[in-house]
Amino acid sequence: MRRKNPADAVRQAGSGPTRPARRRLSAGLLAFVSLALVGGGSLMVAGPAQADVTDGLVLRYKLDETSGTVAHDSSGNGRDGTVNGTVDWKGASGLSFNGSNTYVKVPDNIMAGLNSITVDFDVWIDPAMGKPYFFYGFGNTSGSNGNGYLFATGNAFHASVSMTDYTAKQDIWPSNTSYQLARGMWKHVTYTQTGTTGILYENGVEKARKSNLTITPGAIGGGTTTADYIGRSLYANDQYFKGRMRDFRVYDRALPAAEVRAVANETEEEWAQVQALASHNQALDVFQDPTVGPVIIFPSDYTGDIDNLEAPPNWTDGYGNAPTSWPTPTTARSPQFTVGQISTIQDAVMTAVQPEDGSTNYRLNIYYDGMHDQVVAQTDAPSSITDPLATQYAGQLVVKSDAVASGKCAPHQTAMAESLGENAAPASGTNDVTTQLQWQQVQALADYNCALTAFDDPNIGPVVIFPSDYTGDINDLTKPPGWTDQYGQVPVSWPSPTTAKSPQFTLAQIKGIQTAAVDQIAGASNDTTNYSVDVHYDGANDRVVVQTDAPSSVTDPLLTTYPNRVVIKPASTPTASDG
Known part of the structure; x- marks a missing residue:
């Protein structure tokens, strides 16, 4: 952008x-x-940087250390945690949990005396994470089982409290009990409880609520809890968490919705x-x-x-x-620029690089960089055009190369992929800014790396599908250089979508089916009928979908010619929002 x-x-x-x-x-x-x-x-x-909501903190582990085995408590309460197993600090990107032995032991009795609680943290779930697992579990164990605890997990996304084991747990579920927390991207999880009401949030948006709980956090174990873990279940047969966490907080109160969102x-x-x-x-x-x-x-x-x-x-x-x-x-x-002065430089650059007579076809992106107090022109124009500009506006104008990077798709590839692929976003949409931003990043990764499509898988999160003949490294996607969010900021981190190649399609093969479908359906149209047709690639099912109002007598030949590769669907009815 x-x-x-x-x-x-x-x-x-x-x-x-x-x-x-x-x-x-x-x-x-x-x-x-x-x-x-x-x-x-x-x-x-x-x-x-999270909001400065510190009232009622029991503990806060920023998990931004770079060495050692101590998760330092920055709340001022001295409740440092101990990292067990393999220790892999990622600085600002949190603590990495390897899924086999990494976990944080929180001091005993962390919920003692608490009638209300908030547990709040950032989490990145590895796409390879199995199930079942706990993000955290505060409570006790008996043999290989939990014995009174509070926990939350992402697969399926819910929280639970129990005075004994799973047979007596009280669950806080979303209305869709199969809802999974997306993997491969950062999520913010919050559980609050006060009195009989427990609420589970994703990125500050309420996802689940239960209003008839009978167990308070402080009642678990009578206040004595010796199995207080982050990244480890209280059941011996469950899996350890695999992924990353940062800024883990526990409060002695239920944060109201406005503070959770903040x-x-x-x-x-x-x-x-x-x-x-x-x-x-x-x-x-x-x-x-x-x-x-x-x-x-x-x-x-x-x-x-x-x-x-x-x-x-x-x-x-x-x-x-x-x-x-x-x-x-x-x-x-600005020490040196008025709006008029910037406009003058912009006009001069545009006149030289993109003259109105259309004699050149160079790319140009020109903007004011407030950080360095200079006008920046990104262009693939040759130095014979840009050098005189840099000399004329020395100290004010910086020219940067905008040559096509080796990993970037050719224009015809990008255009074809955009016309054939579906939007990269959850089918249910996004209702918070964090998720929306990360899906924009997933789409940017797919576009820049010449993917066929990207979509949301309800079990593993974002997935990017490449052509069957793709020669790049799908396990090491190139991040689009210079990409910023809508506020001009460079992302701190990028999602890590699951990647795969189509079992049966190259981009050219999909394009061939698209052409054949359009020819078949348009050829059947006449003065009294004008069938609609839309063709796109469905990465989740590895099929080319043809949406049309043409009858089966027109579309059946496509199914015969392309068995197990084409799906015919009714044309969607336009709505007012479709413009």
């Missing part, structure tokens, strides 16, 4: 009911940050709000500085008060939620 031109991003400021205070970044600090990054590498974004989606929510502030207040750019956090850059001649930005009135996020508070980004003016 490419950034908008800064001139296009500027909006007229309107009146607003509130004026959040903002920290100000001095020109000197801006220059220091810019020079440091120019000399030392590109902008690095830290791991997702903790789960704070990073994405904040960036949506920062972007809205930048746009509403006529900013040039917004970026994440690794030291001071979000930064908004304004034109050098900006006359507004950058220390007192207006919040856009009536703004809501993509799910219709109005902020209860606004973030406080650092603000600064």
